[in-house]
Amino acid sequence: WTGEEIDRLVEDLEEDAGARFQVAARFDRSIMVGRHVDTCEYNDALRPIRRQVNRLHEDYMRTDLQELIIERRAFPTHPDPAVNRFFDALVRDWNTLVKFCEQRFQRNIATVELEGWSDYSAPLQFAMMTMDRVINDTGWMWNGDPRANIIEPQLGYALRSLEASLQQGLGCGHGLLVVMRIEK
Structure with a gap:
């Protein structure tokens, strides 16, 4: 399922059930750090990053x-441009955080003085x-x-948090969780 398909389903349900359905939240699950990535079952091009x-x-292991x-x-590449933009942003922010840590181990860095800082996503800045x-x-x-x-x-916590914060409920992961309100 994609986020758009969920929206269409909700519209159809409202017509059929005579009730009001409201999507309260949508969450993509197991995009990169989920256990299904390590099995390569859904995407053998993505190496086992969870591990x-x-x-x-x-x-004591560096x-x-x-x-x-x-x-x-x-x-x-996905037919939906929103999905491609999401993966572009996720990979860019993930790699930026990893590279920042590598550089930060070597020297002090004033984060707000980094080139492009103001363009970074809020979750990346926080991480x-x-x-x-x-x-x-x-x-x-x-x-x-x-x-x-x-x-x-x-x-590790920062990378997982980054993934969770950037997800948009587009249907990009192993699962798409949807929380709905139903009013009769």
């Missing part, structure tokens, strides 16, 4: 962040500011491995 994100949460970079061509703070606030730690045990897990 890579889960590795960010392993104690991740090669380049393994988190997504190629846009992993998602086929970048979060990661900047986490990296900055762990700089004094010498016990254990702050990158592996604190920073990388936060990157």
Whole structure:
């Protein structure tokens, strides 16, 4: 199902049932970090990125962040331009966050002074500011491995949050969840 198909279904249901149906929310589920991505069952061009994100949460194990970079061509061109724009934005924001973390490990970066900052989506800006703070606030730690045990897990949460925040309920993931209100 696509978001548009849900809208048409709601219109048909209203006519047939004589009730008012209102879509309260639509959510795409399992776009990149869902377990179905790792099986390659629905898209064998997208490598098992969930496994890579889960590795960010392993104690004392540093991740090669380049393994988190997504190629846009992993998602086929869709006949709906809105779906293509969504995947363009998701891949761009995902990769921007990963590359930002790689650069931030090397040096301080003033996020608001980054080229294009004002054009970044709000979820990406929030994720970048979060990661900047986490990296900055762990700089004094010498016990254990702050990158592996604190920073990388936060990157994992930030990537999942980015995916969830950018989804638009277009029917782009493994599942499309719809919350409806029905008034008789």
